[in-house]
Amino acid sequence: MSGTTRAGSYRAVLLLPFALRTFVPALLGRLSYGLLPLSLLFTVQASTGSFTTAGAALAVFGAASLSMPFKARLVDRFSQRRVLPPLAGGAASGLAVLATIGTAASVVLLLAGLTGLLAPPLGPSMRSNWRLLTEGSALKERAYALDAVSEECLFLGGPLIAGTLIGLVSAPAALLTSAAVMLVGTLAMVTSPVTTRTASAPTGVRRRDPWGPLVIPALRRVLFVVTGVASGVSAAYVCVAGVAQQAGHPGSAGYVEAAIALGSVAGGLVWARRTHTRSWTVQLAGLIAVLALGLVTASLVSGLVLLGVVLAVAGAAVSPMFVVAYLAADEVTPPHQRTEASTWINTANNLGAAAGSALAGIVIDQAAPSWGFLSGGVLLAVLAATLAGSGVRQSRDRG
Template sequence: MSGTGRAGSYRDVLSLPSALRTFVPALLGRLSYGLLPLSLLFTVQESTDSFATAGAAVALFGLTSLSMPYKARLVDRFSQRRVLPVLAVSCSAALVLIASTTTNLALVGLAGLLAPPLGPSMRSNWRLLTEGSPLKERAYALDAVCEESLFLGGPLLVGVLISVVSAPAALGCSAGLMVVGTLAMVTSPVTSHTAAPPTTRQILGPLVIPGLQRILLVIAATAAGISVAYLCVAGVAQRSGSPGAAGYVEAAIGAGSVVGGLLWGRRQHTRPWHVHLGGLIAVLAAGLLTASLVGNLVVLGLVMAAAGVAVAPIFVVSYLAADTVTPPYQRTEASTWINTANNLGSAAGSALTGLTLDRTTPSHGFLGGGVLLALVAVAVRRPTGARWWPRRGGRSGPGPRARRRQ
């Protein structure tokens, strides 16, 4: 069997009924998250004259994002139309208060707790919009590419707003984008959909499903390896006397991810998920291992751009695999857990790398990250991996029993 086939065009995806009227506002709302970290950082720093407090505020907002899966569970149960506007308006109000008053960390935490799960909700919409067609993988690829682009362009837009107006104005812009994008998105007919819940409920939701647990473990380990790369890039730039160049190299990783997502979405992939994921993680591993031999920043940028080609496809494959192992009433929440696993793995990798870079060289960091990713790739691609990894159009081995326990 061929590993790939024609997947239709991106125009086919956007031509689906209600696709544009749902996706464009969703991107507008999700752009707010691209603006938020830097605008919040500098708003709090200006208010308190302390980068320590500003860093704590950003970290607190990120920590409260752990509540995102439970908000997604409300979306699955009661629909986007009923849940997302309440969250968006409340979160935006808290951000406006932060921008216009003396910073209160409790207010920052409240904003994080109320932040709407726009990305997982849009992926839920894609599932509905592509139902009965072969376009879901391409829709997910388009979504991942656009999200990556937002997080590339968001900091640039914040830089312009801070330079021309102020950091509080940039934070207010983030709040406005969140409200406008969310309210416009929920006018789409697909956002009124709800999924029938089971008669008995699990506090942990889809986390009790073994297939999803394994996907999350792989994503967390992969995210840890990717975060090693980002910190080591900064280390190389600093030791080269050009710390600002780290931003260009990191942008190259993002650009590579965009290209990779576009290329991945051009084909309909038919091999098992564990084969695809193992191969993509191996590309990242090869990139980090090669980077451990490179000292020139230009060459490092090219190497990391090539490795970044695998980033967006990894998330596309993971979201599709999560759809396979979870029942319809838990898929928005499952998608959110993938993002949460990524954030936790990234935080762990950053913390560990930050400690080790004080005692060793960035080359050793790249080497360690590459070895970690290589081990993950081997573990995922090994023949026994097919026993627990979700099959295309089917379930993972223990999946049916897990579903009955819901």
């Protein structure tokens, strides 16, 4: 039996009541996170004279963003309209202060940490809105794919916009722009009627369990998979930089990374043209196998152009992988915890990416980038095989 059927169009998704009114402002707010890394890095470097402090400020902001699931829990409980504006206002104010005052490194790091703690969970909130907007239809997977592809485009375009602003105006101007789009996008998004909704916990369920949806074994399994995939993909990015450095063209790494992102966008668009009926374990196994094959192949090729082609093809599995992961998280968690569960997907991705980068750096220093690609490919192949075996066992149990 086929594992796919025809899905609705993107036009059908965007024509849903309140869809454009909610999605367009959400994209504007999320653009802030694409602008922020370069803007913050060069603003802090200019004000302190230290790239060490600038890098540390980015790291502190990133570490503070691990609070995102707990902010999402507040959104689930009290609604986006009540929670997101104060967070966006606080975070935008923090970015504005960082952009307008030069101060000691310790104060900069404190401000970066506080700003990260207040950063609003706009991506998970929009996915929560898509769940509400597509309720009663078969369009949720298509909406998630549209969301994932759009987010990929934001993180492609954000650095380009930031770099242009830095070159033509200044780094603080770019950081102020990041603050402005975060605040304006958030405030505009919460004018949508769907942002007033909350999800009630079932009778008898403890709403304030400190571990939230992490107590659900199936969700922990999804998060384990996402962490493993992120480790392999992140290792590939570091290895690309290593190959470019060895070739004497370090700047070319950016073009190869852009090719991966473009492959991801194309893959997400193609994936969402069908509604997939196989279990999420089987879907993830197939997508991870594509990534694994791509990384193993990358370990065998020479030349940056061919490497870019290979990784662009493999990258076609990245956006679909996140779509399936978000759908799986929805499937295994109750409605009142789904925004938080979605945020844990992002957190697992960030943690896996950090681990993969660190391990790839060690492999490159001790051996060569090709061994880093191979190690990431083997990791993903094992993960894909494990998931496929699990999917087969589940099918037998149902039979």
